[in-house]
Amino acid sequence: xxxxxxxxxxxxxxxxxxxxxxxxxxxxxxxxxxxxxxxxxxxxxxxxxxxxxxxxxxxxxxxxxxxxxxxxxxxxxxxxxxxxxxxxxxxxxxxxxxxxxxxxxxxxxxxxxxxxxxxxxxxxxxxxxxxxxxxxxxxxxxxxxxxxxxxxxxxxxxxxxxxxxxxxxxxxxxxxxxxxxxxxxxxxxxxxxxxxxxxxxxxxxxxxxxxxxxxxxxxxxxxxxxxxxx
Numbered sequence: 001x002x003x004x005x006x007x008x009x010x011x012x013x014x015x016x017x018x019x020x021x022x023x024x025x026x027x028x029x030x031x032x033x034x035x036x037x038x039x040x041x042x043x044x045x046x047x048x049x050x051x052x053x054x055x056x057x058x059x060x061x062x063x064x065x066x067x068x069x070x071x072x073x074x075x076x077x078x079x080x081x082x083x084x085x086x087x088x089x090x091x092x093x094x095x096x097x098x099x100x101x102x103x104x105x106x107x108x109x110x111x112x113x114x115x116x117x118x119x120x121x122x123x124x125x126x127x128x129x130x131x132x133x134x135x136x137x138x139x140x141x142x143x144x145x146x147x148x149x150x151x152x153x154x155x156x157x158x159x160x161x162x163x164x165x166x167x168x169x170x171x172x173x174x175x176x177x178x179x180x181x182x183x184x185x186x187x188x189x190x191x192x193x194x195x196x197x198x199x200x201x202x203x204x205x206x207x208x209x210x211x212x213x214x215x216x217x218x219x220x221x222x223x224x225x226x227x228x229x230x
Contacts, residue, residue, distance in 0.1 A: 007064035011189040014081035015073025022186025041080045067193025070098040070211045078210040095202030100211045102137040110135030120163040
């Protein structure tokens with residue numbers, strides 16, 4: 001088992017409109033970078049990773065592990081982050097781990113022994129919902145709920161929001177949120193990833209994929225095209 005306590009670990013999060021990077025190095029040192037990316041994650045990610053490494057006076061070959069957000073979130077942003085992480089992990093022959101927003105929420109709510117429903121953004125008219133309890137995330141509990149159905153589906157339950165733009169959060173979401181919102185940054189991503197790495201839970205790169213509940217329209221179109229050819 002590798003001890004990552006003193007190793008250099010890079011975290012990448014493109015699950016939202018921002019490009020968020022974090023670098024853990026020198027046992028207890030950390031630098032972070034966060035910029036508004038919109039739909040430009042792909043144009044910025046390599047440049048900004050380079051900038052972050054330079055700020056720590058480090059070369060990319062000195063990285064020993066990678067942590068990447070698996071969402072849910074922006075389909076394009078997640079794909080770009082995962083492609084970058086996989087490419088670097090392969091080139092440097094280092095481990096990589098994925099961390100979902102639900103795992104982050106479970107980490108932040110680890111002191112609560114009560115089952116809590118975490119809702120995160122999906123589409124304009126719907127959200128993802130999943131259960132966390134005592135620091136654990138129930139992967140099989142994830143489902144999609146229409147925003148107009150939230151009140152009926154989640155009435156009386158302990159509910160927190162995670163990953164929403166608090167200035168633009170839908171009023172229907174505010175109505176059902178009873179336990180506030182979970183805020184996070186790449187420091188949380190690094191901590192969870194570090195704990196996974198210390199437990200030798202690095203991901204098989206072939207299985208490192210975005211956390212999807214429903215297929216994207218692009219995937220649906222591709223599968224339909226394949227069926228039409230056959």
